[in-house]
Each structure stands twice: as C-alpha cells, then as structure tokens.
Amino acid sequence: MKKRSVKVLLIAGLTILSAGWATAQWTPFSTGATNGFIVEFAEHEGSVYACGFFTRIGGVQANHIARWNGATWEPVGGGLPDEGHSMLSFQGALHVAKYEWNADSNYLFRWNSGISTWSRLGSGFYLTTAEPGFSSNTPSLYALAEYEGQLIVAGEFDRIGADTISGIAAWNGVKWEPLAKGFAGYIEGGPEIMYPHSMVVHEGWLYAAGNFKTAGEVEVNGIARWNGSLWEAVGAGFNGAVYGIEIHNGELxxxxxxxxxxxNELGFIAKWNGSEWINPGITIDYASTPPFPFAHTLRSINGSLYVLGGFDQCTDANGNDIPCGGILAFDGENWDGMDGGLAGEAEAIIPYGEGILVGGFFNQAGGVNVNNMALWGVLSSTIHTDAEIDVQVFPNPVQEALYLELPAGVADCEYVLYDAMGQPVREGRHSRHRPISTKGLAAGMYWLQVRTGTGVAMKKVMVGKAE
Structure with a gap:
C-alpha cells in the first residue's frame, strides 16, 4: 500500500450461468463485512491468502491475514501483529512482509502451514531515524521476491540486527545479507523518506522500485536493477515515487x-522502451483532489496488464475519456475501464478461475455492491445451462479415491475436479464403480463438476491428509 465461469464460480459462493456467448462482469466474491483495506492476495499451496488493514474479512475475524478455504475466509493462526503488505510462497512456507509503527524492530514472518505455526525469519529490521507513531518513517517491510534461489526483502530499514543493511536484503539460509550498499536518499520533491516498494525479476535482473535517490551509490531516482553484484540505473528514473513494476509481454x-x-511527460504509468520511459497511452487522475491519483499495483495476467490504484479519470493517447475507477486493463493495444471499475481504491489482484479476484477499499464494482473485494469473471461459451442432476460422492472427506453414485439409468459421465483457486486438477470420463483418484492432492476443499447427457451437478469435496 502506498505511503500515507460459471459453475466453478460456485467456489466463490455464487452461481453464474451463461450459454452461447462470452462476456465479463463484476460479481461479489463473498458475503459478510470486511472492515479494512485488502492490500495483497497471494497463492500458497493451492489456496488464496489475503493480507492488509482488516481484522474482519467476509464476516470472519482475522488479524490482518486470512485464507480462502473454497467457501469462506478463515484466520491464519493468530494472524499478524500489524497490517500485512506483501506475501510470497517460498520453499514451502508463506512469507509475509508487514508494516511496523514503532521504533522497535520489525520481522519477516513465515507461516508454516504444515504445522500451522508462525515463525520469524532472522534478525529484526530497524530504522535508526524512526519516528514512532508517524504514518511512515518506521521500519515497515513492503516487497518480497525470489532471485537466484534466494528470498529478497525490501522496505524502510537501514539495519538488520547489528548489521548495516539499507533498504534491501537477501536471505542466505542463515542470515540477512546486503545487496551492495542498498538504497539511500529520496526523490526530490517527494516525501523525505527512503523506501523501496516493489520488485520484479526479468532476464537475470532484479528490478526494484520505490522512493530512493541512489542504489549502490548510483543515482537512479526511484528504480534500479541488480545483476547479482552491481546496481545500475534504468533510464532517468522518475520525479515521484514508484509503487509498482511488472513485466508484460517481455516489457517493463x-x-x-x-x-x-x-x-518525458507521464500520467502516473510508464513503459520502458529500452532507452527511456514513455507514456504507454494512458493518463490517470482524480476529478477533484485531494485525494491524489496514484498507480499502485501492476500485474500481467492471462495476456492483459492490470493497473490498480487510486483514480477515477482515465484518458487515452487520443484524448478519449475511459470510464474507470481504481482499475484498468491493457491488452497491448487498448486500455479498458472494466465496466467503470470500482468505487474506491484497489491494490490486490490474483488470477481466480477464468477471471481475476480484486481487493482494496471499495463498496461497489461495476455498480454492484461488494465488500472490498470482487470477481471480474469471464463467462465461457463452453459452459451451458443444464438441469441439476442428483449425484452422490463418497467417501467425503476423501484421501485417495472418490466414488460417484450416478442417477438411475446413467452409465457414465464427464467430470472436472477444481481446486480452491478454480483451477482444474483432475478431469476425464467416469463410469460406474470406477474411482476418481485424489492421490497426491493437497488437503483442502475442492469442487467436483459432473456432467451427463441429462444435466450437471456440482459437489463440494474435502480432501484430507493421507494417513
């Protein structure tokens, strides 16, 4: 956060039916109140996790982090002591970077889902100039990445334990170590605070962006790249903080x-053409300020680049206004306001089934009432409306083999088993008395779609751990 399908969509607690056409629309993701900003979604062991400024999400009490179990949100252990900002699944554990509002040390937290335990990775992160109670200038952690097999963390710190490490560090398996001299200073005209905010890896380079003047003593103005031993600038940089970076179709x-x-004049979004930063054909703004416009999160998903942040006006390269709010999609040629977008700000996004799940702080999406999260789903013409049929599944919970009891007179069927992310993990044809293997699947909730010549059924299946 900046400073200052159809039957399978039953997984999200709703049914969307369509026949013979394809479109996209906003729908609520879950019921129940969410009382704070959702900053990040991440996938870990087949489940969606959310973190942010909430203590209640989808009507469920959860301290700043929660897991979607396929039907509802659930707490992740005792949660986090402060608001979460970034998550990364790395070497079998979910790592979480969080805010810190005090002068005392911050830590990178690690969720060991196999034993349902939180732990802290390495020594504490400090900021020697910390101002407790200030909205920033405290040792908050903002970004996580994997580079060359190592976990990288970036944030507002200048010391880890007793070691001087500024803004960015790598975990060597035993302790945190610096990437040269790290980051220093801040972009002139902006807040007088050094903080890297986003990272991405591309073609052997680690790119980092935020509000810093230098990287390894090289002037970079908010964005730099690391080749494993040296930092270098990426063009002239920017005149303001960079919150998000992403690679889309091989371009930064x-x-x-x-x-x-x-x-070069820009409108809060930029594209690197190999020699300079240029406007990619879009400018965002607010109709009135404050609040002030910003682009926070950029994600490349299924051929589109999504931009999330705070804005309610969008103008393309031809001067055309695009109805928008907090989110845009770019297909490489055109920018799309996604049915008017959101009534508020957005920062979290993740693929979900055939669409995307978006989170932030908004109460409407495309005019539909929502609770700080919403689905933008693609309704596929390959799925048709059919009559519901009576199918029984057993055993349930299941460990290694699932059996079906089909309606009388039905000898076989087609089936698809979906995980909690809406992704198919098993599919094929099934005949009476033959099992569907669930061996090797992670424990959790799944959805089984069964289709016969007379109709369709969707059944919830719980896969347990093999004994």
Whole structure:
C-alpha cells in the first residue's frame, strides 16, 4: 500500500450461468463485512491468502491475514501483529512482509502451514531515524521476491540486527545479507523518506522500485536493477515515487505518483522502451483532489496488464475519456475501464478461475455492491445451462479415491475436479464403480463438476491428509 465461469464460480459462493456467448462482469466474491483495506492476495499451496488493514474479512475475524478455504475466509493462526503488505510462497512456507509503527524492530514472518505455526525469519529490521507513531518513517517491510534461489526483502530499514543493511536484503539460509550498499536518499520533491516498494525479476535482473535517490551509490531516482553484484540505473528514473513494476509481454512497466521521467511527460504509468520511459497511452487522475491519483499495483495476467490504484479519470493517447475507477486493463493495444471499475481504491489482484479476484477499499464494482473485494469473471461459451442432476460422492472427506453414485439409468459421465483457486486438477470420463483418484492432492476443499447427457451437478469435496 502506498505511503500515507460459471459453475466453478460456485467456489466463490455464487452461481453464474451463461450459454452461447462470452462476456465479463463484476460479481461479489463473498458475503459478510470486511472492515479494512485488502492490500495483497497471494497463492500458497493451492489456496488464496489475503493480507492488509482488516481484522474482519467476509464476516470472519482475522488479524490482518486470512485464507480462502473454497467457501469462506478463515484466520491464519493468530494472524499478524500489524497490517500485512506483501506475501510470497517460498520453499514451502508463506512469507509475509508487514508494516511496523514503532521504533522497535520489525520481522519477516513465515507461516508454516504444515504445522500451522508462525515463525520469524532472522534478525529484526530497524530504522535508526524512526519516528514512532508517524504514518511512515518506521521500519515497515513492503516487497518480497525470489532471485537466484534466494528470498529478497525490501522496505524502510537501514539495519538488520547489528548489521548495516539499507533498504534491501537477501536471505542466505542463515542470515540477512546486503545487496551492495542498498538504497539511500529520496526523490526530490517527494516525501523525505527512503523506501523501496516493489520488485520484479526479468532476464537475470532484479528490478526494484520505490522512493530512493541512489542504489549502490548510483543515482537512479526511484528504480534500479541488480545483476547479482552491481546496481545500475534504468533510464532517468522518475520525479515521484514508484509503487509498482511488472513485466508484460517481455516489457517493463511502472506505476506510481510520478508525472515525468527526464523530459518525458507521464500520467502516473510508464513503459520502458529500452532507452527511456514513455507514456504507454494512458493518463490517470482524480476529478477533484485531494485525494491524489496514484498507480499502485501492476500485474500481467492471462495476456492483459492490470493497473490498480487510486483514480477515477482515465484518458487515452487520443484524448478519449475511459470510464474507470481504481482499475484498468491493457491488452497491448487498448486500455479498458472494466465496466467503470470500482468505487474506491484497489491494490490486490490474483488470477481466480477464468477471471481475476480484486481487493482494496471499495463498496461497489461495476455498480454492484461488494465488500472490498470482487470477481471480474469471464463467462465461457463452453459452459451451458443444464438441469441439476442428483449425484452422490463418497467417501467425503476423501484421501485417495472418490466414488460417484450416478442417477438411475446413467452409465457414465464427464467430470472436472477444481481446486480452491478454480483451477482444474483432475478431469476425464467416469463410469460406474470406477474411482476418481485424489492421490497426491493437497488437503483442502475442492469442487467436483459432473456432467451427463441429462444435466450437471456440482459437489463440494474435502480432501484430507493421507494417513
């Protein structure tokens, strides 16, 4: 966060039916109140996790982090002591970077789902200039990445344990170590705070972006790249903080609170053309300020680049206004406001089934009432409306083999087993008395779609751990 399908969609607690056409629309993801900003979604062991400024999500009490079990949100142990900002599944554990509001040390937290235990990775992170109670200038952690087999963390710190490490560090399996001299300073005209905010890996380079003047003593102005031994600038950088970076179709994009790079005018979103930062054909804004516009999160998903942040006005390269709010999609040629977008700000996004799940702080999506999260789903013409049929599944919970009891007179069927992310994990044809193997599947909730010549059924299946 900046400073300051159809039957399978039953997984989200709703049914969307369509026949003979394809479209996209906003729908609620879950019921129940969510009382704070959702900052990040991440996938870990086949489940969706959310973190942010909430203590209740989808009507469920959860301290700043929660797991979607396929039907409802559930707490992750005792949760986090402070608001979560970034998550990464790495070497079998979910790692979480969080905010810290005190001068005392912050830690990178690790959820060991196999034993349902939280632990802290390495020594504490400190900021020697911390101002407790201030909205920033405390040792918050913002970004996580995997680079060359190591876990990388970035944030607002200048010391880890007793070691001087500024803004970015790598976990060597035993302790945190620096990447050269790290980051220092801040972009002139912005907040007088050094903080890297986003990272992405591409073609052997680790890119990092945020609000910093130098990287390894090289002037970079908010964005730099690391080749494993040295930092270097990426063009002229920017005149404001960079909140998000992403690789889309092999090209680097950035978003933030900037309006210029060198002599090039920008509208809070930029594209690197190999030699300079240029406007990718879109400018965002607010109709009135404050609040001030920003692009926070950029994600490349299924051929589209999504930009999330705070804005309610969007203008393309031809001067055309695009109805928008907090989110945009780019297909490589055109920018899409996604049915008017959101009534509020967004920062979290993740693929879900045939669409995307979006989170933030908004109460409507495309005019539909929601609770800080919503699905943008694609209704596929390959799924048709059919009559519901009576199918029994057993045993349930299941460990290694699932059996079906089909309606009288039905000898076989087609089936698809979906995980909690809406992704198919088993599919094929089934005949009476033959099992469907669930061996090797992670424990958790799944959905089984069964289709015969007379109708369709969707059944919830719980897969347990093999004894």
């Amino acid at each position: 994009y950035a978003g933030g609170a900037f309006t210029q790079s060198g002599e």
